[in-house]
Amino acid sequence: MACALVPLDELQVTEPGPAGKAHALPALHPDRKEERCFLPYRSPPESGSPAEVEEFLEHAKFITEDLEWLLALPHDKFWCQVVFDESLQRCLDSYLHHAPRGLDLAAAASSPAVVDTQRAVHRAVFLAFLRMATHKESKENFITPAVFGEIIYENFLFDIPKILDLCVLFGKGNSQLLHKMIDNIFTQQPSYYIDLDETVPTVLQVFDTILDKCGLYCEGATAMEPMKLNSHKQPTAMTMSQQDLADLVLYLCDSTTTIHAFLDIFPAGCSSFHSHGFLGRLTSFYETAVPDLEKALRKRNFDDKRVQEDLWRRLSHSCREIVEMAHLLLHHTCLQPILEGGENMQTFAEELLLLFTSFLPEKRFLSDYDEQFPIADDISLLQQALPVLDETRTSYLLQGVQSAWDSVGRRSRHRGAAGGGGAGGAASASSPG
Amino acid sequence: MSPPRLTGTLRSFSTVSKKEAFSGQLYDLKTKRLKRRELFAREGLTWKKIYHFCSEHQDKAQQQAASQQLKSLLLAAKDIVGNEDGQEAIESAAVFLFETFHNKDHVGTEETRAIKQMFGPFPSSAAEASCACVARLLAPLGDSRVEDFIQALGSRHDPQRGSAFGRNIAFSYECYTLHPLEDLPCSGVHEEDTSLDF
Structure with missing residues (x-):
């Protein structure tokens, strides 16, 4: 034939x-x-x-x-x-x-x-x-x-x-x-790279939708417009139906697992997500949505406690996936090029420091991230690769990390024992309440 | 119903997936069974060949007995396939039953499933009758002769099977599961004021 x-x-x-x-x-x-x-x-x-x-x-x-x-x-x-x-x-x-x-x-x-x-x-x-x-x-x-x-x-x-x-x-x-x-x-x-690039805004929209459903979404994240008089009628994680809350958590769990799986298997896709400011949106989403959803899952009265526990596990899982996603993005877009020692090491180092600095206001995210992927370890790697790194900036960053731990009322298990690795998952390591 | 999925949203709201719905026919089990019967009827073994195989090299009395069994097999096939189908469909069903029962002494789960997959729900008495007919038909013939005949012409002997793509690929069934928690949710869920000290 x-x-x-x-x-x-x-x-x-x-x-x-x-x-x-x-x-x-x-x-x-x-x-x-x-x-x-x-x-x-x-x-x-x-x-x-x-x-x-x-x-x-x-x-x-x-x-x-x-x-x-x-x-x-x-x-x-x-x-x-x-x-x-x-x-x-x-x-x-x-x-x-x-x-x-x-x-x-x-x-x-x-x-x-x-x-x-x-x-x-x-x-x-x-x-x-x-x-x-x-x-x-x-x-x-x-x-x-x-x-x-x-x-x-x-x-x-x-x-x-x-x-x-x-x-x-x-x-x-x-x-x-x-x-x-x-x-x-x-x-x-290569047209698939263009398609991937076109897909990322829709992925970001998914996180915005979740915030919106929880009554947490403000256009542009920094919107300071006065709230409409009827805005309190919008359901929140506390007031929406149990089915809606369950769907929301399942949706978050599926979304985070899917994106994480893709980035893990195909790291070349990280740059498309990175170029859309995915990391910043992810961390602010984490900071806003996670405590709210946790609170709702803890405080609401579920008819079936197994459902409540299952949703809690899914939320914890989602938190961990988000933290791991953030790590993958940082690793493949900044750290890896630095460790490979190319021409633009300084630029990548600068970007990494800027990204870490941008995490500082997101205290819950920062402490959960640091729990799993100690930032001090990455700073140490940076210092080895680029001995000329500004020590004032790195100290400021590490102090910011410590301050994040203090503000969430927890102590890092890595302090004094760097590199231990956070096995527990983000939400499990958080203090409920 | 599938739970809400990210990829469902991407299919609906992004521009990177096929938007127009599939235009062709949506197949269900009934259509599939019909198609399967059509395909089976086109494959190697035919009723004529079975008739010839069961009658050749036999004396007159044996030929008469074989002819009787073949008739009974056709009747059982008719019960399974339904009255509205033509002679061709009945003969094709009889061929299928012959292939199914040629080395079986009873109607087992596998055979029941195979017949149901081909014809849908069927009377079990017809399956038992056809199994008995095939056994009586093949009793005077040697096992190896029957096996050779089926191997040479039967549809279930697929010469391509051994070379199927991916046969040597080590496939893992492992799938993503929820991360284990160090601190089980029951404590975290219900005790709001507990402060975990790490």
Whole structure:
């Protein structure tokens, strides 16, 4: 079928036509697609009724079988299916939308049959995406890199939300493979960097929405306009319905875990977030929203205490993810270039100090950050890399960190024992009250 | 229903995802089963080939007995596939049942699931009858001969399976979970005035 060393995008094949007469056509052609009818994915049933479970199992088995069939196709047929079969794209898309994340509540309560079946779909979906992210399968089976970049981009085989979903669904145990996939996607199609850049404002909007829902959002963060007379009617974390509060915490938990997973797996994405002032927005969000949500979760009377405890854990988890995100951004955009010793070390050092200084008013964030990633350690690294660093500034910074600890009424576990690492998670280390 | 997700928001409010809805048909289990039957009918083994295989090299009495069993198998297939389907669909269902039960002595969970996946809900008596028919049909023939026949023509023998993409990839099922807390939330949640001393 495939000729040796000709890229798929240039390959012609001969196939029997409708009248039985052989005719040549491009190897990548809609006529070569099979009518397979991929089913859209549905998540495991929450209620666990036998009929629903049976339906899920049957549904999922069809999907697994179809994806295994897809993975067994030769290179040219695989790409015909991927590009031209809308039902396949819908199937994969629906999995990314609806597959339970590790953090989801329902994931823990399934029967062994549901778990096994879900795992089979999970693996098959990952392998399908992995194959779609591979432009060269072997010496004989490959696509011209530029054409590959066009195919995946123009057909939306990958887009930024899908990449984020892939990271949060598969990144924990397959980070190296996923890094290679995403790196290849961005390398062969740099337009994804532009898309990422366009996505960051929407991500920032998510945090603003959460603040808004808690009645905490002021346009421009420093708005000093008088409050409208009816503004007190806006629900807050204390007054909104329990379901809304739960949704808000779940949303925060999902958002922070997803962004953190992406930045962890694909550090090259840090610069897009950094260029939009993500770090500053994140820290001010933390400072404003976290104490408010904590207070609401502590003080409100929950009908089910397990829900309250679960939400508390999710908020704590979100705090830790935010702190780790901030660390990743600082590390990849400032610290790493300094440690690598390039030409602009001084500029990066200056930026790092400025960023640390900008954290000083955000006392709760600063103490939680310092708990996990002692700032003194980074300053020490800076001083080793750049001995000419202004000591007055670094002392001022470290005093600011100490002052943050004092103002939140806690003592750092790192004082006098730098580098211990904060294992407890941000909110767990905070003083409730 | 899925909980609220960041990526759901990005799909709705950013400009980087496919906006127009998929135009094609949305498939459900019923359509899928029909498609699966269509595909199965196009694959290697046919009713004619089974008929020939079960009748060849046999004396007249054995041929008559085989013919009777094949008829019974068709009847059981008709019960499973439904009356409104044509002869072709019934024969294709009989082929499926033959493949399913050729090395089975009873209707197990796996076989029940396979039949249900292909035809939807079905009377269990029809499955048992077809299992018994296949057993009686194949009893006079040698096991290895039957296996060779199925291997050569059966749809479940997929020559591509061994070379499927990703078969050697070490996949991890590990997923992100909530960070463990040093201090469990029960104390933090309820005791407002407690000041934790780290």
